[in-house]
Amino acid sequence: MLIVEALKVAYGAAQVVFDVSFAVGEGEVVTLLGRNGVGKTTTISSIMGLVPPAGGRIEFNGVALNGLPPFRVAQTGLGLVPEGRQIFPSLNVEENLVATAASRFGPPRWELKHIYAMFPSLAERRRNMGNQLSGGEQQMLAIGRSLMTNPKLLILDEATEGLAPLIRNEIWSSLKHLKTEGQAILLVDKHVDALIKFADRHIVIEKGCTVWTGTSAALAADATVRQRYLQV
Amino acid sequence: MTTPMLRLDSLRKGFGGIIVTNNVTLDVMPGEVHAIIGPNGAGKSTLVNQISGLLAPDAGGILFDGRDVTALPPHARAQIGMARSFQITSILPKFPVLENVALAVQARSGSSFRFFGRAADERELNLPASDALEQVGLAGRADVPAGDLSHGEKRALELAMALAMKPKLLLLDEPMAGMAREDSDRQVGLLKRLKGQVTMILVEHDMAAVFALADRISVLIRGQLLTTGLPEDVRADPEVITAYLGEQME
Amino acid sequence: MAGAIFATPSAAGRLRSRRDMVVPALIFLVLVLVPAFAAATAQKFLIDLTARIMIFAVAAVALDLVVGYGGMISFGHAAFIGLGAYAVGILSAEGVGDALIALPVAILAATLFAWITGIVCLGTKGAYFIMITLAFGQMIYFVATSLAPYGGDNGLTIDARDTVAGLPLFKSDTNFYYVILLSLLATYAFCRALVASRFGRVLRGAKDNASRMATIGFDVRRYQLVGYVISGGLTGLSGFLLANSTEFVSPAYMSWQRSGELIVMIILGGIGTLDGAIIGAAAYLVAEEWLSTLTENWQVIFGPVLVLIVLFARGGLIGLCVRFWRRRGAFS
Numbered sequence: 001m002l003i004v005e006a007l008k009v010a011y012g013a014a015q016v017v018f019d020v021s022f023a024v025g026e027g028e029v030v031t032l033l034g035r036n037g038v039g040k041t042t043t044i045s046s047i048m049g050l051v052p053p054a055g056g057r058i059e060f061n062g063v064a065l066n067g068l069p070p071f072r073v074a075q076t077g078l079g080l081v082p083e084g085r086q087i088f089p090s091l092n093v094e095e096n097l098v099a100t101a102a103s104r105f106g107p108p109r110w111e112l113k114h115i116y117a118m119f120p121s122l123a124e125r126r127r128n129m130g131n132q133l134s135g136g137e138q139q140m141l142a143i144g145r146s147l148m149t150n151p152k153l154l155i156l157d158e159a160t161e162g163l164a165p166l167i168r169n170e171i172w173s174s175l176k177h178l179k180t181e182g183q184a185i186l187l188v189d190k191h192v193d194a195l196i197k198f199a200d201r202h203i204v205i206e207k208g209c210t211v212w213t214g215t216s217a218a219l220a221a222d223a224t225v226r227q228r229y230l231q232v
Numbered sequence: 233m234t235t236p237m238l239r240l241d242s243l244r245k246g247f248g249g250i251i252v253t254n255n256v257t258l259d260v261m262p263g264e265v266h267a268i269i270g271p272n273g274a275g276k277s278t279l280v281n282q283i284s285g286l287l288a289p290d291a292g293g294i295l296f297d298g299r300d301v302t303a304l305p306p307h308a309r310a311q312i313g314m315a316r317s318f319q320i321t322s323i324l325p326k327f328p329v330l331e332n333v334a335l336a337v338q339a340r341s342g343s344s345f346r347f348f349g350r351a352a353d354e355r356e357l358n359l360p361a362s363d364a365l366e367q368v369g370l371a372g373r374a375d376v377p378a379g380d381l382s383h384g385e386k387r388a389l390e391l392a393m394a395l396a397m398k399p400k401l402l403l404l405d406e407p408m409a410g411m412a413r414e415d416s417d418r419q420v421g422l423l424k425r426l427k428g429q430v431t432m433i434l435v436e437h438d439m440a441a442v443f444a445l446a447d448r449i450s451v452l453i454r455g456q457l458l459t460t461g462l463p464e465d466v467r468a469d470p471e472v473i474t475a476y477l478g479e480q481m482e
Numbered sequence: 483m484a485g486a487i488f489a490t491p492s493a494a495g496r497l498r499s500r501r502d503m504v505v506p507a508l509i510f511l512v513l514v515l516v517p518a519f520a521a522a523t524a525q526k527f528l529i530d531l532t533a534r535i536m537i538f539a540v541a542a543v544a545l546d547l548v549v550g551y552g553g554m555i556s557f558g559h560a561a562f563i564g565l566g567a568y569a570v571g572i573l574s575a576e577g578v579g580d581a582l583i584a585l586p587v588a589i590l591a592a593t594l595f596a597w598i599t600g601i602v603c604l605g606t607k608g609a610y611f612i613m614i615t616l617a618f619g620q621m622i623y624f625v626a627t628s629l630a631p632y633g634g635d636n637g638l639t640i641d642a643r644d645t646v647a648g649l650p651l652f653k654s655d656t657n658f659y660y661v662i663l664l665s666l667l668a669t670y671a672f673c674r675a676l677v678a679s680r681f682g683r684v685l686r687g688a689k690d691n692a693s694r695m696a697t698i699g700f701d702v703r704r705y706q707l708v709g710y711v712i713s714g715g716l717t718g719l720s721g722f723l724l725a726n727s728t729e730f731v732s733p734a735y736m737s738w739q740r741s742g743e744l745i746v747m748i749i750l751g752g753i754g755t756l757d758g759a760i761i762g763a764a765a766y767l768v769a770e771e772w773l774s775t776l777t778e779n780w781q782v783i784f785g786p787v788l789v790l791i792v793l794f795a796r797g798g799l800i801g802l803c804v805r806f807w808r809r810r811g812a813f814s
Contacts, residue, residue: 010410013382013383013410014320014321014383014411015383015411015412018412035271035476036271036272036437037437158272161272189478190271190478191478193477207412207413207438226477230476230477231467231472231477232439232449232467232472232476284697286693305696305701306696307695307702310696310698310699318694322691322694322697324687324691326690327687327690331683335684335687335695335698336698336699338680338684343680344680344683344684344700345680346679346680347672347676347679347681347682348676348679350678351682351683352678352683354680393698397698397699
């Protein structure tokens, strides 16, 4: 589905991504791992068209994404749940969900009622303003909002950042649920143990380069990967 | 009992209800390279900005070489020996490389309220500036407009400007950011040569650089100081591991 | 690199080689020769026009100091012209008509106003700075319009130009022309030196990256205030010359339109070059003179020309000249 090959990204003269390559297939859950500052969010920003790539290739279902503006990238079927959630504070929950809803590839899998079924606490708070929600609820709202665009590939950047363990587990559960439905997911997160339990493959990035890829089993078996690239 | 070069005392800073610096107390000893690391949202830059004076803490104090500088504006802290480099390279792009550094020298070479005489010709300023450029390997680029330098060269220039201030304390805010392995290795080599001559606070994500340079490491998690210690100890500390990898799941 | 010295705030700021002296040398040569030329061709109005150009050039050069080199966009600089002019006017009305008193008072008034307003203005940045300078300019304008004993809205006619230590040195237009020329030369030379000096370098550095300058150890606001005050004082000189030249003072001298005209002049000539300020003043006033013979609404023609220059000729007229000369290899 998604092919990223030899990606280079720079902010002006400061190059942050030097050589990142990976792929996400239909129905796969793939994670991007690495310490902060290595270029994970920059890679995602580049895929989404927020920062133009300085080199390399990005392709989604046969469409070249290099140089496309973000809205076109989204229209090819990529849905981003951004770092920091970035929900619309001046809209209420329902408005947040509906504002960017779309169904570009036939009858929608995700409509309002499905989101409310998956996240009951959002249903309870449907009239609350976006910025009146707790961190966890905002995260669910951000995921719901993205699902409402019926994406082919869901990208989550640090979806459990700053959340209490209980809420985090709820988020993992909903993601697991999405996986059983066949949703392809690209995930940036640091909770390796949790990710090993339901992700298919892992891509490890260090200083802007892909340094390790492998299955969950391989990652669980190799303690050095964790020590070298994920810990201090 | 040596006076710390920098002492942070119960520093607190909040932005609109969110506490970004939460009761940070830290001592940086003279001559050491002290790294500050932390995962996302740790508040490292906010901390550095409070140390250099660009941000005022809500509570707590900052002592620099024994002197209370909490209320001192950035230029005054620079005057008494605190130099810093910026996370996003900050130089004077329209000026030639040499003049960038000469200005740093000028700031502590007598009055700048002189309205006559050609500043760019002053040997008193240009000589120390050239020396600093030599130290960072930019001597050959002295006449180039600083905006035309490569990213790595701009970083080196920032370092030269900081060195020209003959600082007691060097605040380095992500000096390796935006550089490939070869460039950061070079930068690390540069900083290694300066070890011991000047106290350094290094805020960095690049662990290779941190472990190559740091004498001690402080770990910041969500605005709070988790631990301070020797690099190997910090690396093995289970709380630090949890902070970086998350809790073990049941 | 030499060309860049004209078109952009140069790193050196100063005249680094003989090449850079060419333009100012030419300018002042022309200015010196104008009276002789005017006499020879019996076009007396040339002296009046050029005198007026030079008077505004003094203000424009002073403005370029803060805008082009200091990065502080003042939209209230005409206030200093007005203060200098009214110093002359008010003193004259009160029976004091000597330059030895009027000139220092004019400059002092402008300097003081610049200092007090500068402290307030420099606490702001960007659009707010522009608005506050504009507001102060308007404030002084309305004070002048309410000065009933000194003509108020209608302005005040001055009996005669100032004497100098009792001698009527300004009386003849040609003599006074040379006084203005000397004032412009002195202002220009002073600003040239200033811009290359330690002080000037701090100012230019602050324009390039103020926060960097602060962390190097410069109290940027203090330097900017001094620069602003110097500029204000020099612009007061312009007002002194204007009042004496026209033998009339009016609030219109410090309207916000006047402040805007000054900015147009330096943009037209080339911001941050000092030479451009003089050329811009000349171009603007000549255009005004010439185009207004064609139509009363000459600004309808002038406006689009200015827009074109801003869009396509970034360095102003000076920048255009440099590019032209460079292509012809004159400066190769």
